[in-house]
Amino acid sequence: EAQVTQNPRYLITVTGKKLTVTCSQNMNHEYMSWYRQDPGLGLRQIYYSMNVEVTDKGDVPEGYKVSRKEKRNFPLILESPSPNQTSLYFCASSPTGRARMDRTGQFFGPGTRLTVL
Amino acid sequence: LAKTTQPISMDSYEGQEVNITCSHNNIATNDYITWYQQFPSQGPRFIIQGYKTKVTNEVASLFIPADRKSSTLSLPRVSLSDTAVYYCLVGSGSARQLTFGSGTQLTVLP
Numbered sequence: 001e002a003q004v005t006q007n008p009r010y011l012i013t014v015t016g017k018k019l020t021v022t023c024s025q026n027m028n029h030e031y032m033s034w035y036r037q038d039p040g041l042g043l044r045q046i047y048y049s050m051n052v053e054v055t056d057k058g059d060v061p062e063g064y065k066v067s068r069k070e071k072r073n074f075p076l077i078l079e080s081p082s083p084n085q086t087s088l089y090f091c092a093s094s095p096t097g098r099a100r101m102d103r104t105g106q107f108f109g110p111g112t113r114l115t116v117l
Numbered sequence: 118l119a120k121t122t123q124p125i126s127m128d129s130y131e132g133q134e135v136n137i138t139c140s141h142n143n144i145a146t147n148d149y150i151t152w153y154q155q156f157p158s159q160g161p162r163f164i165i166q167g168y169k170t171k172v173t174n175e176v177a178s179l180f181i182p183a184d185r186k187s188s189t190l191s192l193p194r195v196s197l198s199d200t201a202v203y204y205c206l207v208g209s210g211s212a213r214q215l216t217f218g219s220g221t222q223l224t225v226l227p
Contacts, residue, residue: 004160035217043161043204043217059216090160099149099166099208108160 002027004109006091012115013081021076021112023091031097032074033058033106034066036087043090049074050097081116088113121205126222135192137221139205142186150181150188153204155220161204165190192223200225 004025013019025032033048035058045058049068063085065077074093078085092106122140129135141150149168153161165172167179167188178191192199202220 040219042219045216088158092160099151103166105151105153105163105166106161108162111158111160113158 002107004091004093004107006089006109006112008112009110010113012117014117015082016080019078019081019114021078021089021091021114023074023076023109024072025074025091025093025107026072027093027095027107028071029093029095029107030071031095031102031106032068032091032093033097034064034074034076035090035092036060036085037090037111038087046076046089048097081114083116086114086116121207121218123203123205123218123221125219126224128224128226129195130226131196132194135195135199135223135225137190137192137203137205137223138187139190140187141205141207144185144207148185148207150179150185151206151208152177152179152188152190153206153217155202155204161217164203195223195225197225197227199223 007022030051034046035043037043044060046064047058047066049055052068052071055066068074089112091109094102094106151166152164154164155161165177165179167181169181172179180189202222204217204220
């Protein structure tokens with residue numbers, strides 16, 4: 001089954017404790033992205049990757065890191081989490097990241113609900 | 118980056134046709150219009166995408182007038198399970214421009 005998986009689905013942690021949220025897709029997509037969703041603010045893009053070893057900042061990259069060493073994986077790293085990073089996080093992928101070619105849009109993962117105390 | 122404006126919420130009844138309009142006055146020549154659906158605590162799901170005129174698939178139709186400054190998502194005969202948030206996105210070749218707005222909360226009533 002074609003899918004985007006995220007782990008963990010739920011995480012409660014404390015300020016300053018490094019964490020990684022994993023994202024994996026099995027569709028051989030070039031493009032992957034991370035979003036956070038907060039009430040009243042919609043979905044905001046954190047980082048995206050157009051291909052292996054190619055990453056760039058989205059709208060809200062502060063406090064986050066990413067890496068793209070393999071095509072299928074795109075982990076989100078919080079080196080020193082803070083309470084304002086409490087949010088619902090989504091990973092997404094699409095074939096190319098270009099609307100005119102990705103006629104089926106982005107595929108989203110199930111989400112990771114993170115709470116930073 | 119084309120900004121989009123949608124109604125915050127809409128109510129409808131089962132069996133009715135629902136039309137959700139999105140305004141994107143500064144859409145660029147290369148921009149495509151994409152609509153997503155999101156249920157609570159789930160990731161958005163692609164519904165339909167278009168560039169101009171009308172596009173139809175098995176779940177919805179997308180109407181885009183000649184000036185492309187707006188678009189209308191049409192959901193035929195909605196059911197309770199269509200209650201969700203619907204997002205309109207405008208973007209072209211750069212993934213950097215895939216910005217979601219606040220969306221429209223559609224509530225389908227029995």
